[in-house]
Amino acid sequence: ETGVTQSPTHLIKTRGQQVTLRCSSQSGHNTVSWYQQALGQGPQFIFQYYREEENGRGNFPPRFSGLQFPNYSSELNVNALELDDSALYLCASSLGLAEDTQYFGPGTRLTVL
Amino acid sequence: AQKVTQAQTEISVVEKEDVTLDCVYETRDTTYYLFWYKQPPSGELVFLIRRNSFDEQNEISGRYSWNFQKSTSSFNFTITASQVVDSAVYFCALSEAPHRGTYKYIFGTGTRLKVLA
Numbered sequence: 602e603t604g605v606t607q608s609p610t611h612l613i614k615t616r617g618q619q620v621t622l623r624c625s626s627q628s629g630h631n632t633v634s635w636y637q638q639a640l641g642q643g644p645q646f647i648f649q650y651y652r653e654e655e656n657g658r659g660n661f662p663p664r665f666s667g668l669q670f671p672n673y674s675s676e677l678n679v680n681a682l683e684l685d686d687s688a689l690y691l692c693a694s695s696l697g698l699a700e701d702t703q704y705f706g707p708g709t710r711l712t713v714l
Numbered sequence: 715a716q717k718v719t720q721a722q723t724e725i726s727v728v729e730k731e732d733v734t735l736d737c738v739y740e741t742r743d744t745t746y747y748l749f750w751y752k753q754p755p756s757g758e759l760v761f762l763i764r765r766n767s768f769d770e771q772n773e774i775s776g777r778y779s780w781n782f783q784k785s786t787s788s789f790n791f792t793i794t795a796s797q798v799v800d801s802a803v804y805f806c807a808l809s810e811a812p813h814r815g816t817y818k819y820i821f822g823t824g825t826r827l828k829v830l831a
Contacts, residue, residue, distance in 0.1 A: 603758070603761075636819075636821075641823075642823060643718075643807075643822055643823045644759070646818040646819065657818060659818065691759065693759075693819075702761055704761060705751070705758060705759035705761075707758040708757045708758065
């Protein structure tokens with residue numbers, strides 16, 4: 602158990618819709634990172650939040666956005682869903698430094714039809 | 715640029731055999747961190763080990779051992795006397811020093827290990 606939880610577990614949406622995925626980090630962890638893992642691939646970095654501010658972003662379009670809240674929860678929002686957005690979305694929390702281990706949640710599997 | 719290569723897509727072994735999973739990385743930084751994660755069918759990434767670039771000592775934890783060689787930019791993972799429960803996808807990941815302030819991991823594509831009874 603990593604202490605990182607995500608909801609929902611599974612989600613089915615249709616193309617063009619919007620979706621919000623949620624994550625609850627370990628208490629005391631100031632950094633949350635979000636990753637997209639397509640089937641058969643390694644996780645790809647979407648963005649990172651540190652103390653409620655975006656701290657870095659991967660190669661994802663602006664329709665991927667996020668929020669981090671003071672209570673160690675965070676959200677990943679995806680607008681105008683596309684079929685290729687179907688993937689496992691993982692959040693990871695860490696204390697905040699590169700040497701700190703990121704602890705991952707169980708993920709949300711999103712299917713876009 | 716950062717890159718992590720796991721050339722072995724899938725490995726099958728019979729229970730009790732030893733197996734080594736290869737990881738080769740590329741980075742321009744002198745300070746960096748390497749990780750191994752296990753991803754069972756449930757999907758959650760399970761942390762196995764973290765190693766910083768200044769610590770080249772090999773590590774053993776039960777049936778698991780890791781061989782870090784900076785000269786060849788490799789961080790290989792060996793499971794001794796494999797068990798069926800070791801069946802999973804294993805990912806190697808690289809994190810560079812926080813000089814840019816973003817602490818993202820670069821993951822390899824993973825190696826699927828199947829341990830047959």
